[in-house]
Amino acid sequence: xxxxxxxxxxxxxxxxxxxxxxxxxxxxxxxxxxxxxxxxxxxxxxxxxxxxxxxxxxxxxxxxxxxxxxxxxxxxxxxxxxxxxxxxxxxxxxxxxxxxxxxxxxxxxxxxxxxxxxxxxxxxxxxxxxxxxxxxxxxxxxxxxxxxxxxxxxxxxxxxxxxxxxxxxxxxxxxxxxxxxxxxxxxxxxxxxxxxxxxxxxxxxxxxxxxxxxxxxxxxxxxxxxxxxxxxxxxxxxxxxxxxxxxxxxxxxxxxx
Numbered sequence: 001x002x003x004x005x006x007x008x009x010x011x012x013x014x015x016x017x018x019x020x021x022x023x024x025x026x027x028x029x030x031x032x033x034x035x036x037x038x039x040x041x042x043x044x045x046x047x048x049x050x051x052x053x054x055x056x057x058x059x060x061x062x063x064x065x066x067x068x069x070x071x072x073x074x075x076x077x078x079x080x081x082x083x084x085x086x087x088x089x090x091x092x093x094x095x096x097x098x099x100x101x102x103x104x105x106x107x108x109x110x111x112x113x114x115x116x117x118x119x120x121x122x123x124x125x126x127x128x129x130x131x132x133x134x135x136x137x138x139x140x141x142x143x144x145x146x147x148x149x150x151x152x153x154x155x156x157x158x159x160x161x162x163x164x165x166x167x168x169x170x171x172x173x174x175x176x177x178x179x180x181x182x183x184x185x186x187x188x189x190x191x192x193x194x195x196x197x198x199x200x201x202x203x204x205x206x207x208x209x210x211x212x213x214x215x216x217x218x219x220x221x222x223x224x225x226x227x228x229x230x231x232x233x234x235x236x237x238x239x240x241x242x243x244x245x246x247x248x249x250x251x252x253x254x255x256x257x
């Protein structure tokens with residue numbers, strides 16, 4: 001699939017993400033119906049409805065490409081998927097149900113085990129990020145389109161990190177020290193990939209946790225903006241693994257933070 005096709009697909013999804021994001025805000029105002037899934041994570045009626053909105057549009061654009069979503073069972077047992085979609089309709093559900101604003105809507109197209117197209121929308125922040133190839137990562141905010149280049153916005157003597165938890169595990173603290181992190185804040189959703197792509201932050205590190213649909217869209221945006229994504233051993237991260245589980249992960253704004 002060439003860059004022209006990827007751009008067409010990405011552009012065709014932007015309005016759908018805006019509609020789905022508005023609907024997620026509307027449903028939260030009305031009042032959510034929440035359940036606990038077998039893996040002890042929360043799911044709401046909004047997760048399900050947003051999932052349906054995104055899948056319907058994606059199927060119309062790429063009817064022959066399988067879709068793997070956090071909120072549906074289709075293709076989750078499939079092996080050796082090389083070209084497929086990964087969807088997380090609402091990432092950061094805990095923040096979502098607690099009226100916080102960092103939750104995101106996510107979709108990524110995986111080609112040959114790599115995320116090549118990604119869309120991340122944070123509707124409560126009115127920030128939409130998308131990418132459809134190397135050098136083509138963008139943000140739309142306040143009706144303005146900005147190209148993302150991982151250009152440092154922090155001070156030259158700062159290394160600002162985002163973290164999953166405010167209380168760092170020893171291995172995370174050690175990596176912060178190794179890379180010279182000077183300060184960090186907690187950020188739960190895939191928004192962390194995007195704010196590194198914008199240059200607002202420089203670094204993120206996590207032990208193996210969560211699933212591929214949590215990170216794929218953000219991975220595409222950060223990678224195509226010039227960021228670096230590896231596991232703790234410096235290996236590339238591939239998608240379509242057994243059970244769609246994530247390895248350890250390090251996000252860097254650039255080689256020289």
